[in-house]
Amino acid sequence: MSKTATRGIIVASGMGTLLLVGSVFAGDPLPSEGEGLTATPRGVAPLAGLAAFVPKDADDSRDYAWSVRLSAPKVVWEIVGKERPKIEWTKIEAEVEMVTMDIAMGYSEATQLSERSQNRVVDLGGKRLDREEAMKRLEEDTPVMVSVSGEMPDPFYLRCMKPGTLVILIGLPSAREYDLLPRPRDTDRGASPTGDDPPTDRPEAD
Numbered sequence: 001m002s003k004t005a006t007r008g009i010i011v012a013s014g015m016g017t018l019l020l021v022g023s024v025f026a027g028d029p030l031p032s033e034g035e036g037l038t039a040t041p042r043g044v045a046p047l048a049g050l051a052a053f054v055p056k057d058a059d060d061s062r063d064y065a066w067s068v069r070l071s072a073p074k075v076v077w078e079i080v081g082k083e084r085p086k087i088e089w090t091k092i093e094a095e096v097e098m099v100t101m102d103i104a105m106g107y108s109e110a111t112q113l114s115e116r117s118q119n120r121v122v123d124l125g126g127k128r129l130d131r132e133e134a135m136k137r138l139e140e141d142t143p144v145m146v147s148v149s150g151e152m153p154d155p156f157y158l159r160c161m162k163p164g165t166l167v168i169l170i171g172l173p174s175a176r177e178y179d180l181l182p183r184p185r186d187t188d189r190g191a192s193p194t195g196d197d198p199p200t201d202r203p204e205a206d
Contacts (some may be wrong), residue, residue, distance in 0.1 A: 002192055040079045041156035044149040047180055050056065051121075051168055053138040054102055065106040066131050068121065068138065070168060072146055075182035095183070101178055103170065116150040117171040124150050124165060137166060144168050148180055 002126045050070035056065035060086050077094040084090075111118070121138070129137065145161060146168045149151050153167065170178060 026177060037053070041154035043151065043154050044143040044147065046147050046153040046157050046165055046167065049073075049145045049146045049168065050141040051138055051166070052141045053135045055135075056106070062106065062108070064131075065104070066134070067104050067106075068119075068134070069100065069102050069103045070144075070146065070167060071098055071100045071141070072180055074180060076185050078185040099180075100171055103106070103168070103174065105134070105177070113171070118150075119171050119174055120169050122152070122167050124158055124161060124163070124167065129166070142166065146170065146180065148178070174198055 052069045054067040054069050056062065056067075074097050076093050076097075077092050080091045080093045086165050087100075105119050105121065107113065107118055121134045123129070144166045145153065145157070148170045150171045152158070152168055152169070170180075
């Protein structure tokens with residue numbers, strides 16, 4: 001776990017995290033508001049991670065089952081010292097830990113989960129990858145962006161990503177379990193990233 005003190009914003013420290021972020025962002029200058037993007041992006045900001053295809057277990061009878069092994073930074077932060085608005089930037093200390101988890105992606109045709117509630121892999125245009133295409137594109141650890149809201153990130157963020165970057169969309173039922181968003185220290189890490197109570201359906205129930 002790495003720790004860093006920042007002024008006003010949280011930065012995931014460590015060379016591995018910096019390289020990870022650099023591998024998915026193109027670094028091109030952002031267009032101005034007049035070019036079609038809002039000055040402030042909407043929704044939950046995406047995270048950077050590494051993803052690899054995981055076939056189903058040999059003893060799993062579900063022919064549609066497959067998973068993605070995701071590695072991503074998990075951040076816990078706290079305010080250090082006194083807050084003095086309008087006088088100086090608030091000092092924030094953050095702890096960053098890389099976590100790895102398997103995220104179920106396969107669903108039966110009879111699933112009652114909505115599209116937003118399903119975990120899925122998409123390209124920058126929002127096209128969903130099936131198991132065969134995901135297996136080819138994620139043959140080994142591959143830099144990806146991760147959305148924990150079940151929806152595509154705002155175009156503000158997509159504009160910054162390198163062509164060909166894939167996006168892992170984590171459906172709301174799973175988002176509470178994986179809980180990847182930065183959190184203040186000593187808070188309930190079981191809250192929904194959107195503030196809503198997510199549905200309780202799980203992929204395993206199909």
